[in-house]
Amino acid sequence: MSPTRGYHHGDLRRALLDAAAEVIGESGPAALSLRDLARRAGVSHAAPAHHFGDKAGLLTALAVQGFDLLAQTLRDAGDDLLAAGVAYVDFAVRHRAHFEVMFRPDLYRADAAEVRAASARAGDVLRARVAGLPTRGGGPGDPGRDALAAWSIVHGFATLWLAGALPDRLGDDPREAARAVIRRLVD
Amino acid sequence: MSPTRGYHHGDLRRALLDAAAEVIGESGPAALSLRDLARRAGVSHAAPAHHFGDKAGLLTALAVQGFDLLAQTLRDAGDDLLAAGVAYVDFAVRHRAHFEVMFRPDLYRADAAEVRAASARAGDVLRARVAGLPTRGGGPGDPGRDALAAWSIVHGFATLWLAGALPDRLGDDPREAARAVIRRLVD
DNA sequence: GATCCTATCTTGCCATTGACAAGATGGCAC
DNA sequence: GTGCCATCTTGTCAATGGCAAGATAGGATC
Numbered sequence: 001m002s003p004t005r006g007y008h009h010g011d012l013r014r015a016l017l018d019a020a021a022e023v024i025g026e027s028g029p030a031a032l033s034l035r036d037l038a039r040r041a042g043v044s045h046a047a048p049a050h051h052f053g054d055k056a057g058l059l060t061a062l063a064v065q066g067f068d069l070l071a072q073t074l075r076d077a078g079d080d081l082l083a084a085g086v087a088y089v090d091f092a093v094r095h096r097a098h099f100e101v102m103f104r105p106d107l108y109r110a111d112a113a114e115v116r117a118a119s120a121r122a123g124d125v126l127r128a129r130v131a132g133l134p135t136r137g138g139g140p141g142d143p144g145r146d147a148l149a150a151w152s153i154v155h156g157f158a159t160l161w162l163a164g165a166l167p168d169r170l171g172d173d174p175r176e177a178a179r180a181v182i183r184r185l186v187d
Numbered sequence: 188m189s190p191t192r193g194y195h196h197g198d199l200r201r202a203l204l205d206a207a208a209e210v211i212g213e214s215g216p217a218a219l220s221l222r223d224l225a226r227r228a229g230v231s232h233a234a235p236a237h238h239f240g241d242k243a244g245l246l247t248a249l250a251v252q253g254f255d256l257l258a259q260t261l262r263d264a265g266d267d268l269l270a271a272g273v274a275y276v277d278f279a280v281r282h283r284a285h286f287e288v289m290f291r292p293d294l295y296r297a298d299a300a301e302v303r304a305a306s307a308r309a310g311d312v313l314r315a316r317v318a319g320l321p322t323r324g325g326g327p328g329d330p331g332r333d334a335l336a337a338w339s340i341v342h343g344f345a346t347l348w349l350a351g352a353l354p355d356r357l358g359d360d361p362r363e364a365a366r367a368v369i370r371r372l373v374d
Numbered sequence: 375g376a377t378c379c380t381a382t383c384t385t386g387c388c389a390t391t392g393a394c395a396a397g398a399t400g401g402c403a404c
Numbered sequence: 405g406t407g408c409c410a411t412c413t414t415g416t417c418a419a420t421g422g423c424a425a426g427a428t429a430g431g432a433t434c
Contacts, residue, residue, distance in 0.1 A: 012382085028293030030217065035420060044384045046422085051382090054422070103350040106215030110351070119352075142367070148353070149340060149371035156343025157335070163290040164297070165306075166335070180329070184336035185372060199411085222391060231413045233393085238411090241393070 013051045013061075015041045020062055024097035029107055034058070059101050059108035060115060066098030067118035074125040082179065082186055084129035085154045089178040092158035100162070103155075126151060153185050154178070200238045200248075202228045207249055211284035216294055221245070246288050246295035247302060253285030254305035261312040269366065269373055271316035272341045276365040279345035286345070313338060320373065340372050341365065 019040045023032055034055055035045045052058035070091055077087035092099040101107055109115065130147040160166050161174050170177040206227045210219055221242055222232045239245035257278055264274035279286040288294055289306075296302065317334040347353050348361050357364040 028291070030294060033420065034422090045420090046385080047383055049422070103346065103352060104215070105351055107217060144354075144356075145367050146371060148344070148357075148364075149368045152343035152347060152368055153336060153340040153372075154343065155347055156339035156341065156345075158343075159290065159346050160339060160342055164292055165290060167331075169331075170335075177335075180332050181336045181339055184333060185340075220391065221393095232391090233414080234412055236393075 012041060012043060012047060016048055016051065016058065017062060017065065020058060021095075021097040024062075024100065029059070029097075029101060029104065032059075056108050060112055062098060063102050063108050063110070064114050064118045066095065066102045067115070067122045069095055069098060070102075071118075071122040071125045074122070074129060077129075079129065081129055081150070082182055084126075085150065085182040085186075086175050086178050088126075088154040089158045089161070089174050092162060093174045096162060099158070103159075150185060153182060157181050199228060199230060199234060203235055203238065203245065204249060204252065207245060208282075208284040211249075211287065216246070216284075216288060216291065219246075243295050247299055249285060250289045250295050250297070251301050251305045253282065253289045254302070254309045256282055256285060257289075258305075258309040258312045261309070261316060264316075266316065268316055268320055268337070269369055271313075272337065272369040272373075273362050273365050275313075275341040276345045276348065276361050279349060280361045283349060287349070290342075290346075337369075337372060340369060344368050 016037050019037045020032060023036065032055070034048045037058075038045045038047055041047070048058060052061060070088075073087050073091045074084055077084045127147055130150045131143070157178055158174075161177075166177075203224050206224045207219060210223065219242070221235045224245075225232045225234050228234070235245060239248060257275075260274050260278045261271055264270045314334055317337045318330070320333045320337055344365050345361075348364075353364075
């Protein structure tokens with residue numbers, strides 16, 4: 001596509017990641033085939049191996065990309081906790097493939113250094129946003145507990161939305177529906 | 188094993204489902220192989236096809252089993268919302284394979300009548316338990332919204348726990364950790 | 375400018391898998 | 405006892421992931 005630069009045949013690594021995100025987003029990770037990706041990119045069936053080693057390697061790269069993308073999304077959402085929560089759900093829906101892979105450690109090498117680093121970066125931003133959550137319950141309010149509750153509610157809503165498990169009456173705008181749910185915890 | 192009854196070689200359908208749950212619980216759905224299941228059961232590689240048609244058919248049966256198991260688990264937990272929430276998380280951890288498949292509709296035929304029925308049964312119990320959740324926010328309190336928030340928080344916590352995404356300091360007792368998080372919403 | 379070097383990609387190959395077709399086997403109804 | 409049907413087996417095929425060995429190109433070095 002974009003003739004930015006090229007070695008042999010173009011920006012293959014990027015093309016493969018893009019194609020993988022598209023396939024997974026449409027049909028799930030189980031439908032992913034390295035050979036299909038190679039066909040889409042117009043290269044031989046063994047070309048992906050050079051960039052990613054194997055299937056897990058490709059998904060590892062996708063997960064890293066996803067964590068970085070999530071961190072950026074949360075940063076862009078600003079300091080408001082509600083906005084950050086909505087942005088989390090919106091990220092899951094817009095970058096469905098990345099989100100699904102990120103939280104499925106059996107699909108990739110979750111213990112790889114790059115993954116741990118990217119995951120930690122996203123976690124830092126997440127925790128920073130949650131710090132604004134008001135405590136509740138009369139007691140002193142455990143910040144870790146509160147952060148976990150906030151993360152759980154947005155992650156759960158996003159997961160259920162992607163799974164198609166939620167009732168139809170919610171409509172087709174995940175941001176709107178998520179906002180209402182998150183308010184239950186925040187207000 | 189148990190010589191309860193048998194046609195040709197024993198209780199194959201059940202044996203296959205059990206083996207599938209074991210494999211998925213240990214290595215994830217991606218590692219599931221029909222031929223491996225057949226080997227474990229001591230039958231030929233084509234035997235599973237007769238009971239489930241194909242891989243999606245087997246996972247469909249597993250999902251149905253899972254929804255029924257979840258409904259029973261929630262019933263056993265009693266009327267208390269907190270207890271029901273903890274039971275939901277506990278179910279996800281104890282029946283990891285079922286839980287993972289249930290909310291991954293791309294792996295099976297989620298539109299099958301048996302699935303819709305079992306899913307609806309579990310949903311009924313879930314909604315009944317959530318009915319006890321106190322509303323909040325000064326406004327009239329939307330019961331649907333509240334139920335969604337409760338479901339989201341337990342589902343999110345369970346998913347994050349299974350993904351290994353939660354910090355180690357939570358220990359190894361998901362029930363204990365879940366209770367604290369759910370209290371943030373309930374108390 | 376020639377040569378080397380390395381990253382990139384290709385061709386060829388093999389074991390495994392899911393799915394299908396056709397046949398064997400055994401219990402059960404009648 | 406005979407036919408019937410659910411259950412299971414054997415045989416086969418295309419597709420896949422992964423490995424090994426070779427081809428190709430672009431740049432570095434002299």
